[in-house]
Amino acid sequence: MKIKTNLHFHTADDPSDPVSYSTKEGIDKAVSLGFGALAITCHQKYAWTEEYSEYAESKGLLFIPGIEIYIGETRSHSKSHVLILNATKGAENIRTFRELDAYKKEHPESFIMAPHPYFYGNISLKEWLEKYIHLFDAVEQSWFYSRWFNRNKKGKSVAEKHKLPFVSTSDTHFFDFLDTNYCTVEAESASVEAIFSALREGKFENTTSRRNFWRDMVWKQAMFSLKTYLRRNKKRGQ
Secondary structure (H helix, E strand, C coil), X not given: CEEEEXXXXXXXXXXXXXXXXXXXXXXXXXXXXXXXXXXXXXXXXXXXXXXXXXXXXXXXXXXXXXXXXXXXXXXXXXXXXXXEECCCHHHHHCCEHHXXXXXXXXXXXXXXXXXXXXXXXXXXXXXXXXXXXXXXXXXXXXXXXXXXXXXXXXXXXXXXXXXXXXXXXXXXXXXXXXXCCEEEEECCCCCHHHHHHHHHCCCEEEECCCCCHHHHHHHHHHHHHHHHHHHHHHHHHC
16 A cells, blocks of 8 residues: 655654644644655654544554654764654653664664755764664655755765665655655555555655755745744743
8 A cells, every 4th residue: 555654744842943833733734635654753852642643543644653863972962863763752862873773772663764864064964874874774865955956965875875765755844845755655554564664675656856945945944944043042041
């Protein structure tokens, strides 16, 4: 069966970024666009709940627990982003690659993805991706690219080199690109295990499209970054 899937999705439960829609509103939007599976991946927070899962199930959507952690070689340098899908609440405590290794061994049912690994800034793994490639199950193809700017190219090359799936997501913080960047999985059933098994076997198809550089990648992202900056400063002042 074909399942339209988004594996990188933030909501207002995110403690770091100013997402305008609630988790239930995000579920409703995904359902309206025909998604069959959605992973909630808030920064540093395990935001999945039984209530959300039951709400999604009532609408025919598989709601996958996930988290986007900040990680480094030491706890004092834990800044690069890593997605842990089919996560547990204990994933909130991971800050180093050694801790991620231990977590993966304890939770072999988890699926670990490298989001935007070669983008600018310290939020990206860069050389750490290949250094710790044994920890990763997939590499993300980000929505954030255009005809002239495409930091996905190296991620794709590394994924192919190490025979890992290169999976399209919308890294959703606003709905604009939710229905233009996702993957459709050919799975045996609508279950977490079947979806991850299909991804590992390459039984999926990416839907993706280039963005308008100035409108989507500069202006919209600048406005979102400004809101994030103001929110964080407000928190510091409280």
